[in-house]
Amino acid sequence: MNSDYKFIAKDQLTELAKRNGIKSWNELTDFVKTLPYGRTKNRTDLSLVLSEKKGTCSSKHALLKRLADLNDIPNIELVIGIYKMTESNTPKIGNELTQNGLVYIPEAHCYLKINGNRKDLTSNQSDIDKIAKDIIEEQFIEPHQIAEFKVNYHKNFIKAWLKETDSESEFDRIWTIRENCINRLTE
Numbered sequence: 001m002n003s004d005y006k007f008i009a010k011d012q013l014t015e016l017a018k019r020n021g022i023k024s025w026n027e028l029t030d031f032v033k034t035l036p037y038g039r040t041k042n043r044t045d046l047s048l049v050l051s052e053k054k055g056t057c058s059s060k061h062a063l064l065k066r067l068a069d070l071n072d073i074p075n076i077e078l079v080i081g082i083y084k085m086t087e088s089n090t091p092k093i094g095n096e097l098t099q100n101g102l103v104y105i106p107e108a109h110c111y112l113k114i115n116g117n118r119k120d121l122t123s124n125q126s127d128i129d130k131i132a133k134d135i136i137e138e139q140f141i142e143p144h145q146i147a148e149f150k151v152n153y154h155k156n157f158i159k160a161w162l163k164e165t166d167s168e169s170e171f172d173r174i175w176t177i178r179e180n181c182i183n184r185l186t187e
Contacts, residue, residue, distance in 0.1 A: 009070040016050050025073055032060045033124045038186050044147045057122045058110040062143035077113040077140050080150055082106050082157050084134040093181040100177050106161050108154035
């Protein structure tokens with residue numbers, strides 16, 4: 001985004017951001033990118049990203065979208081992108097997939113579209129270009145949908161993928177492997 005937007009809203013979430021020294025969109029994006037990757041105690045409470053000083057791709061981007069909406073910052077969309085998670089485009093997962101005889105697992109990743117352009121602000125090292133060619137499907141969502149809706153959307157996608165590929169793998173096995181991959185991202 002070329003211009004910065006000052007936070008003008010008086011809601012609790014904006015006020016919490018201001019108490020953390022964040023007074024504008026650019027300050028918020030810089031702050032969020034520096035936070036460690038990790039699940040908060042309650043994924044539906046976006047304020048925990050600020051108070052616990054950590055977050056996942058979902059909670060960080062939902063917080064960004066929510067504060068953009070509250071402060072009338074235009075052209076920011078929250079996206080779930082289902083992509084083919086491989087050991088090459090997500091190196092921190094190690095050889096979890098190979099050990100389980102998989103080339104990839106469909107993974108749900110949240111990011112923003114700012115003025116129509118994908119932007120991953122999960123960390124300073126995040127680069128949407130690493131997964132862009134592997135994105136299978138995108139869905140715009142609202143911040144409150146990062147919990148139950150996102151999980152169900154992701155699970156249903158994997159179940160359909162297993163059926164389409166005539167895989168002999170069971171959903172529970174694939175989901176467990178996926179969770180192991182995600183746990184490696186927090187190490």
